[in-house]
Amino acid sequence: MRKKIILFMSFILICTFFLSFGQVKAESEQTIRIWVGAIPEEKQVMEEIADDFTQETGIKVEIYQKLEIFTVPSALVNNAELDERPDIVYMQAPDIGGLVESGYLQSLNLEAEFINRFTDVAFDAFTYNNKIYGIGYSNSTYGLIYNKDLISTNNLPKTWEQLFNLADELTLRSEEGNIIRRGIYINATDMWFNYPLIRKYGGYYYGKYPNGEYNSYDIGLDNEGMLEYVRKIKDLKSQGLVLNNPNKKDYSEIISDFCDEKVAMFFYGLWSAQAFNNANIDYGIAPLPENSKPLTTVEGFVINKYTKNLQESIDFMQYIFRDENQQKLIEAGNRYEEKTGERNPTNLAVINSDYIQSDEILKNISKIGQNVEPFPNIPEGPLWYNQDVTYSTFKTIFFGDRNGNAVDSEYKLHELANYIKKNVSFMNDPIEYIEIPSQLYIFGLLGITGLLGLFLFLKFKRKSKVIKKKYNKKEQFLAFILLLPIIILLGMFYIYPIIHNIYLSLTDYSGINLRDFGFIGLANYKQIFSEEVNGLLQMVLWTIIFAFSVIFLSFIFGTLLASILEKTNAKIAKIYRLIYILPWVIPTVITLLMWKGFLETEGGLINHLIGLIGIPNISWLTTPVMAKISTILVMVWFSFPYYMVVAFGFLKSIPKDYYEAARMDGASRMYMFIKITLPLIFQAILPMLIMGFVMQLNQFGVYMLTQGGPASDRLGNPGATDLLITYVFNTAFNTKRYALAASYSVIIFIFVAIFALTIMKINNKKVEG
Amino acid sequence: MKRKSQKDNVIIQILLFLLAIITLFPFAYILMIALGKNVISVNTLIPREFTLANFNKLLTNTAFSNWMTNSFIIAFSTMVISVILVSITIYVFSRLRFYWKDKLFNIILLIQIFPLTLSMVSIFKIFVELGLLNKIPGLIIINSTLASSGLIMLAKGYFDRIPYELDEAAMIDGASRIQILLKITLPLAKPMLAIVAIQSFIIAYNEYTIASAVMTTNVESLPLAVGLQSIITGQYGINWSLYCAGAVMGSIPMIILFYSLQKYFIGGLTEGGVKT
Structure with missing residues (x-):
């Protein structure tokens, strides 16, 4: 009996131990830490700049390289208050909204003299609620990629109409009517690169209030203009100028056709410049017709609100953004003479420098970069550009539903807009607190006592049948000691998360509520079971x-x-x-990604192989x-x-x-x-x-x-x-919506547990019988 | 009668051969892309030119050697810890008699059905509290938990087949528990330990979700699976050749380990033990 109590107590202890673990103490630091982007050359230059800075000021700088910029926001949240917290972080401007709302970013006061040295977008992109939270360093955008052998630079279209006429002229068809070359190639399911066209017809990103702030309830995707855009794309599709592969989300097919000179123009950036160069294509990039603004993702530096060295961080930030240091960084970021176009400067002195101006591609993209629309940095931003949702909507509009039947575009656009709106209101509207009903407590109590009673009853019954086993005390103790490590580990990584998940499922913990989330009762469960x-x-x-x-x-x-x-x-x-x-x-x-590629419907290896023996394409992963x-x-x-x-x-x-x-x-x-x-x-x-x-x-x-x-x-x-x-x-x-996910995981746990228990019971019976 | 079975054999041989091709195919393909020049999509049938430049670039331009070392350290430590942990735990469950034995065993098995992928938020919290965030020991600990708890069931089935009479006989001869475990039971359980070893190595070497979440600061401290993935999710130029070159190199330790241990378990789980 005592052993049982000890066992039980230690179990409880382990659980409470991890629940009540206090905050780790922090100590004051003398060095500042900076997270930089993925380009090795750039990191090297940053180290040199940091050395200079240390010599001038005596403040030490540690540099950490981050490979995937997409993971930076969550990494910042997780490290913001630790001992090794970063002070300055390189990230994408669209990610700052949620971080500002949760209080992770420091707003900056910049002098006019400083601001004037950069393009407007460097600050616009990082402005949230009229405060600047970061400084843009590079401006990833796109334009019209064209083959110079087919289109001379003087002949570039000035209006959209000219562009489509030119595309028509450049399209070559064989005698049987097959297309040999396309004047323009458009991915109809994409919204990012087609955005200027959408904008031209009257669709837009979240609308804006007169004061310039975004109105996230105004979704410009179901208006008359969007219908016109759909008509235009359908028209282009009938001419064969739209990628006829509804399952292709990326541009790899268009890029490889462009490299084979089968495409004259398309909307894209310099992400695949290397492929163009390798294929020896003489290509150019031009601004879009009629001064249309492409979307842009600005990357730049922000300061962690929890920094211990605010003034030093600001100083170093200003130091990085000195003209001469910007020049060095941009050159390294574009890999010096390779001029890959990976970094598109926001610094005006760099833009006008010989390095940029002597290269036609870099010159043009930097010019485009001064007339762009930064992707909204509000937390709702990704809802609009949720690839899964917009992609599947446009896919059904242009290629029919899952059974290939045509659908009403107006209906689909409304559905899309309403879906986004619904998610926006989830994000913004206060969630209704749902009291855990008192009956539930009573039921729960009754249930537990019932179970306990049953357990004791069965035990009693068994005891009366079987002679009680005698356990050797020493052996018991030994067993307990030897099992301790695995019990602790399991408690840590399996039991604690389950309890923590139950707790989270009763709160409104989410991407914009990372710090001050509160108790909302059963609201999450209500949503799952009602909607x-x-x-x-x-x-x-x-x-x-x-x-x-x-x-x-x-x-x-x-x-x-x-x-x-x-x-x-x-x-x-x-x-x-x-x-x-x-x-x-x-x-x-590795192998999963391979299989994914092999099973593609168009151009997938398996369809290719079975095509050789005359079997038509099979849609392996798309129906x-x-x-x-x-x-x-x-x-x-x-x-x-x-x-x-x-x-x-x-x-x-x-x-x-x-x-x-x-x-x-x-x-x-x-x-x-x-x-x-x-x-x-x-x-x-x-x-x-x-x-x-x-x-x-x-x-x-x-x-x-x-x-x-x-x-x-x-x-x-x-x-x-x-x-x-x-x-x-x-x-x-x-x-x-982490809390909603937590509620789901609690449901999953109950579901799987019931399942496994049943199977085990059946199994045990079989073994016994 | 004899003829028929010969014909059967030929058909079986052909089927086996075809299956071998289907199995090998993706790997051969990975190798081909790794050697190809300028491969844009995975579905390039045959690259236009072959080159070793991808491997060179992988070693000079990325932190590949760091990732590989990290992964190796993580996987190897996990392997050692798991083998020890599983041996001890199984010994307790299979040889000692104590209160709540069956229930505890079932709880250990049941508890694992909760997918760790869904408890990332909580795991994160634990890592932060224990100061394990961004540290390789943290990954070793969680991978050991993952591997050993998952392998307990497999191992127990094997352990139970080693007759208890051997222990009793040794005990009569005056051997201590530890001596029995080290000298009699474990050597008999070698094939099982080999499976535990390789499985735990594989689990730790392949683990992606947790590692990608808890290793947040530095490129050099990533394990291989996460580092490699960043090559294809990076914004600039999805580089399949580089990725596949990494995949080929990354598979080498696994293949070596696997084929050096295979004689223990491929020969049969029951070999060496006493037949039931």
Whole structure:
């Protein structure tokens, strides 16, 4: 009894230990830390600049390189108050809104003399609520990429009409009517590069109030102008100038056609300049017609609000933005003589320097960079440019729904705008507090006492039947000590998160509420069960079917292979085994991406190969049913080797006389496999199969393969291959509603736990019986 | 009768061969892209030119060697810790008798069904509180937890098959528990330990989600899976060749480890143990 109490107490202790752990103390520091971008040359120059700064002022600077600028905001949030906190951070302007709202950024007071040395967008992009929170350093934007062999620089279109006429002229068709060269090539599902065109027809990003602030409830996507834009794109599509591959989100196909001189113009930036150069294409970049402003993402430096060295950080920031240092940084950022166009300066002295002006491409992009529309930095920004949502809307508008039927564009645009509006109001409207009903407490209490009663009753019953086992005290103690490490680890990384998740699910913790989030009762659960219950049921069903199919097929397939290999020549079998096991050994991240590429409908390798034997294209990942099948098959490809290895071990323990006897009766090999091998192996590895099943319920690889797609025809519903876990991850990631995601995970936990418990109960009964 | 089985054999051989090709295909393809020059999309059938420049660029232009070292340290430490942890835990569950034994075992198994991907926010908090954020030991600890708790079930099945009579016999001869574990039980469980070792190495080496979230400050301290991923998610020029070159090089330690340990477990899980 005492042991039991000790065990229980230590469990509680572990839990409370982690719940109540105080804030880590911070000490004052003398050095400032700066996070810089991914270009190695630039980092090197930054180190030199930091050295100069240290010599001048005596303040030490530490430099950290960040590879993925997309992950910087969350990294800042997570490190902002730690001992190793960054003081100055390089990030994208559109990310600052949420950070400012949550209080992570320091506003800056800049003198007019300083401001005048940069293009306006350097500060506009970092202005939030009329305060400047950062300084733009580079301005990633785009224009009209054109092939100079086909279009001379003097001949560039001045108006949109001229542009489309020119495109028409440059389009070449073969006698059969196939297009050999396109004057312009447009990706209809994209909104970023087509934005100037959208704007021309009257669509827009969030509207603005007269005072210049964004009105996030005014979504300019369902007005008359947008319909006209849709008509225009449809018109271009009928001329064959629109990428006829609805499943292609990126520009790789257009880029590779441009490199093959099959495209004269398209809207893009310098992201693939290297590919153009490698293909020896004489290309140019020009401003868009009629002075249309392209969107831009400004990258620049901000200051952590929690810095301990505010004045020093501001000084260093000013130091970085001195003209001569900007010059050095920009040159390094463009990799010196390579002039890759990766950094487009905001500093006027740099723009006018010889380095930029002597290169036509850099000169033009810097010119475009002075007439741009910065991507809104309000927290709602990503809702508008949520690729999944806009992409699937435009895909249905231009290419029909999942069954290929045409849809009403007006209806779809309204649906899109309303969906965005709904998410905007989720973000802004105060969430209604929903009291946890008192009945729930009573029910909960009753339930727990009921369970306890049942437990004691069963125990009592068992005690009366079975003689109470005697445990050796020393042995008990030893067991407890030896199990302590694993119990602590599990408590830390499994039990605590579950409790923490339950807690989070009752709050309004989200991307804009990172610090002062509050208790909102059951509001999250209410939303799931009132508005999203259909999607939830659909996902639960698919998750079970998926996990079951994967495990079932892997098991049959693995066992079959093992038993075939056991009977073939030992040496050959060994080689085969070594080959078959490979999918298990190579990092899945890599092979999943490969599979994703292979299974593409247009230009995917598998369709290419089956095309050689005359089979028409199959939409592996883009129609709901096929996507489901492909997902299952790819996951089987990953997991069958494991079952093969395991089955192989157990095969040897099956007594030979079973087979002898069956053979005497004239049973075929297949018959023996099904009647003897499968059941025996199944029994032996059932625990592993159950474990595997549970693991598949949480198979995250699906996310990398399909992102849960193809998307549902109704916006906001889960996609066809969305497992519970991928959907929740998406929710958390795209809309940053962490509390909602936490509520989902609590539901998932309950769901999986019930499932696993039931299976185990059945299993135990079987073993006992 | 004999003829028929010969014909069957030929068909089986052909099927085995085809399957081997399907399995090998993606890897051969990765290798080809790694050697290709200027590959823009994954679906380039055959690159126009072959070159070793990608490997060179990978080693000079990125922090690849750092990532590789990090991953190796993480995976190797995880492997050692997991083997020890699993051995101890399984020994307790399989050989000692104590109160709540079955329940505790079930709890350990059940608790893992909660996907760690969904508890990132909480894991983060723990890392911050314990000062493990951005540190490699943090990753080693969480990977060890992940690996050993997942492998306990597999290992217990094997351990239970080693007859207890051996222990009893040794105990009568006056051997201590530790001696029995080290000299008798563990050597008999070698194939199982090999599986635990390689599985935990794979888990730690491949782990992406947690690592990408908790290693937040410096490029040089990333593990391989995260570092490689950043090559293709980077904004400028998705470089498939570079990525695949990294994938090829990154797979080498796994393949070496795998093939050096394979004799232990591919020969059969039950070998060496006593048949049940």
